[in-house]
Amino acid sequence: MxxxxxxxxxxxxGYLFPEVARRRREYAASHPEAKIISLGIGNTTEPVSKHIASAMSDYALGLATPEGYSGYGDEQGNSALRQKIAEVFYSGKVDASEVFISDGAKCDIARIQTLFGNDVKVAVQDPAYPVYVDGSVVVGAAGENIGSGYKGITYLPCTEENSFFPDLSKIEPDTLIYFCSPNNPTGVTATKEQLKKLVDYANAKGCIIIYDSAYSEFIRDSNLPKSIFEIEGAKTCAIEINSFSKPAGFTGVRLGWSVVPNELKFADGSSVNKDWNRVMTTLFNGASNIAQAGGLAALDEQGLKDMKAQVDYYLANGKKIKETLDGANFKAMGVEAYFTGNGPYVWAKFPGKKSWDVFDAILDKCHIVTTPGSGFGPAGESFIRFSSFGHQADVEEACGRLSSFSM
Amino acid sequence: MxxxxxxxxxxxxGYLFPEVARRRREYAASHPEAKIISLGIGNTTEPVSKHIASAMSDYALGLATPEGYSGYGDEQGNSALRQKIAEVFYSGKVDASEVFISDGAKCDIARIQTLFGNDVKVAVQDPAYPVYVDGSVVVGAAGENIGSGYKGITYLPCTEENSFFPDLSKIEPDTLIYFCSPNNPTGVTATKEQLKKLVDYANAKGCIIIYDSAYSEFIRDSNLPKSIFEIEGAKTCAIEINSFSKPAGFTGVRLGWSVVPNELKFADGSSVNKDWNRVMTTLFNGASNIAQAGGLAALDEQGLKDMKAQVDYYLANGKKIKETLDGANFKAMGVEAYFTGNGPYVWAKFPGKKSWDVFDAILDKCHIVTTPGSGFGPAGESFIRFSSFGHQADVEEACGRLSSFSM
Structure with a gap:
């Protein structure tokens, strides 16, 4: 066999979020009266803008006409969309040939490991989005689990002590570094100076950075970099992964992109962009053409305005949650809540407590689903991630319940 | 580094189809007057039915409303769609929990290799759809290319001599067998008796069959099996991959599914279905919800009628091509054309000629793009695949040109 x-x-x-869903289901089953509110998974809740939805609707209807029909598109994506992304998000710093359209950031993170095979060294921020680690485990690059984490993975603690920016000197040469900014789960966005350090380190040590910027549209501080390609030297050491999921409400529509610079090389001097092109043409078959029509609409003047409004809505939720966690009842528990206003997550430490215990207590006493910080890595223990994705009324109701929480 | x-x-x-596209582009550039017709890549050309397109259009428009909006769905797919596929295509022989919705067959073929890692033995029909081999090469399961093919892959010649059904005894125990029926490129559909042999062999030898039935809706002979799960014993040895691409015109919309039976086990007794569930939840994030709405519409009474009409249209093209290839000019070259009426491809042998030479000659003399059989494997040499996907008028024009072809 x-x-x-x-x-x-x-x-x-289990993968973190299915486990969260399982506990929620079980709680709901035994407490049918509970009106559960989710501040857990980062799932968008607000409708897609009319402008963007209409573009997709029109495109879909057009598929029933000879003029509007299209079969297979380029596996790398619609060339107009690649061009538009290069212009809008990278102001010409990136060429359309370096932009590849995907069915979302998570799928590209999984595919990207194909480029490097199963004997590459991997480093992740700790805490980090679980797919970096799980994807590495599945291809066999992570080795065994030794309790505190996987043998073949270097965990880079991001804690209050280092202001959530890791000690780079722990990263060995020739390592694949997953780096997320604005960070999931901490919400912290790296400064230009910090990213410059990271880029210089990667170039000096022969490392490649997988830069996950899926939350870049949440950045409101104009001094903070929205792309790693704003940093000199990044094109010889970084791949950037991004998504329409959060700003356009496309979590279910499925559309993202990756930027793989032409300058990026493997040890043998061959082009990473060329191999990525091969991954996308051989192992993928393009994002849905309907979703791509939506992506184009999201990048015109009206679409950009709509995306900004949607992100503003979630940021206001985040601010409200942060204010609640700064309340006297949380202060009494020694809770410290971090919220930058440049990302969708509030990251809160409950000193002396286990994340899953806090998760269970909040679910039981407030009927609110959160995400336990320990699910994101060893350094996330004692933390809880609160997501700002939710209807404003639900977030307000949740904050009301939280204001009397204690454990 | x-x-x-x-x-x-x-x-x-290059991957076969990009190479075909490259030669076409070059020819078009040097012959701007040529009105090139493609009978090459299996790309749908006919509009999606109004019924199905409207369902997607309505769904997309609904995303702009609070009632119609949905974010992340289940990564395994919309449960109503999983249920409907189990009923419509498998008449209850398969449970909804065994059906996983994907963004297309090609993407699932690529992902499926993840289940088995890089030291699994692989067997493919020869000729075969190139992604089976290329996917195995990328994960490192195929070993080096030794000229006639890859060292780690067992090629199973499917030729006129064996009526295009392979000699199974060449397959070693514990092998992953890719099997496509109706076959791409030969067009041949395995009978129940043949599939029973295959299933019995796999069960006896501990093999797993990846059964690609992306063209099953082309089967018009009611004695031929549309699914491997019509065969007793298949649930302990087979995974089936299918797609809405061809019957619904969804090549650009992106929607497919795989069936992974609960009874299927690895050598250690663990469940393949469970690991596949993990692949889909960790490394994938669901097919586009708009495409899934289209899939549901395709499976109601009207949708099924529309899909049948669309397939009939392409089958009529295939019949016309077959008649043309039976013409006196082809007979004079010794050409033998195979067309079963149960698949979209006409597979024609040009004795004593190289496939790429025939490809170039047909492109040059008739301005028709075909697919060289050798691109599908060593046993495809001297063959040309003619695709029936095209507008009827184009196919007729192409057949007119072909009727005076010689080389």
Missing amino acids: IKRNTGFANLTA | IKRNTGFANLTA
């Missing part, structure tokens, strides 16, 4: 991929045997427990 | 995945270094030349 055929053997199981040892990567799966090495994967620990 | 980081090393290149050796799988990419092992990949030969």
Whole structure:
């Protein structure tokens, strides 16, 4: 019989969010009266703008006409959309040939490991979005789980002590570095100076950075970099992954992109962009053409205005949650809440407590689903991530309940 | 610096279809007067039915309303769609929990290799759809290219001599067998008796079959099996991959599904379905919800009628091409054309000629793009694949030109 991929045997427990969903389901089943509100998974709740939805609707209807029909598109994406992304998000610093359209950031993060195979060294921020680690485990690059994490992965603690920016000197040469900014889960956005340090380190040590900027549209401080390609030297050491999911409400529509610079090389001097092109043409078949029509609409004047309004809405929720967590009842528990106003998450430390215990207590006493920080890595223990994705009325109701929480 | 995945270094030349596209582009550039018709890539050309397109259009428009909006869906797919596929295509032989919705068959074929890692033995029909081999090469399961093919892959010749059904005894125990029916490129559909042999062999030898039935809706002979799960014993040895691309015209919309039976096990007794669930939830994030709305419409009474009409249209094209290739000019060259009426491809042998030479001659003399059989594997040499996907008028014009072809 055929053997199981040892990567799966090495994967620990459930993927974080299904486990959160499971506990929610169980709680709901035994407490049918509870009106549960989710500040857990980063799932958008507000309708897509009329302008963007109409573009997709019109495109779909057009598929029923000879003029509007299209079959397979370029696997790398609609060239007008690649061009528009290069212009709007990278002001010409990136060429359209370096932009590849995907069905979302998570899928590209999974595919990207294909480029490097199963014997690459991996470093992740700790805490981090679980897919970086799980994707590495599945391809066999992470090795065994040794309790505190995987043997083959370097965890870079991002804590209050280092203002959530890791000690780079722990990263070995020739390492694939996953770096997320604005960060999920801490919400912290790296400064230009910090990213310059990271880029210089990667170039000096032969590392490649997978820069996840899926939350870049939440950045409101104009001094903060929205792309790693604002940093000199990034094109020889970084791949950027981004998505329409959060700013356009496309979590279910599925559309993202990655930028793989022409200057980026493997050790043998061959082009990473060329291999990525091969991944996308051989192992992928393009994002839905309807979603791509939506992406184009999202990048015109009206679409950009709509995306900004949608992000503003969620940022206001985040501010409200942060104010609640600064309340006297939380102060009494020693809770410290971090919210930058440049990302969608509020990251709160409950000193001396286990994340899952706090998760369960908040679910039980407030009927609110959160995300336990320990699910994002060892350094996330004692933290809870509060997501600002939710209807304003629900967030206000949740904040009302939280204002009398204690454990 | 980081090393290149050796799988990419092992990949030969370009992926078949980009190479075909390149030759077409070059020819068009040097012959701007040529009105080129494509009977090459299997790309749908006919509009999506109004019924199905309207369902997607309505869904997209609904995303702009609070009632119609949805964010992340289940990564495994909309449960109503999973249920409907189980009923419509498998008449209850398959449970909804065994059906996983994807963004298309090609993407699932690529992802499926993740289940088995890089040391699994692989067997493919020869000729075969190139992604089975290329996907295996990229994960490192295929080994080096030794000229006639990859060292780690068992090629199973499917030729006139064996009526295009392979000699199974060449397959070693514990092998992953890619099997496509109706076949791309030969067009041949396996009978129930043949599939029973395949299933029995796989069960006896501990093999797993990846059954690609993306063209099953082309089957018009009611004695032929549309699914491997019509065969007793298949649930302990097979995974089926299918797609809405061809019957619904969804090549650009992106929607497919895979069936991974609960009974299917790895050598250690663990469940393949469970690991696949993990692949889909961790490395994928669901097909576009708009496409899934289209899939649901395609499976109601009107949608099924529309899909049948669309397939009938292409089958009529295939019949016309087959008649043309039976003409006196082709007979004079010794050409033998195979067309079953149960698949979209006409597979024609040009004895004593190289496939790429025939490809070039047909492009040059008739301004018609075809697909060279050798691109599908060593046993495809001397063959040309003619695709029936095209506007009827174009196919008729192409057949007119072909009727005076010689080389």
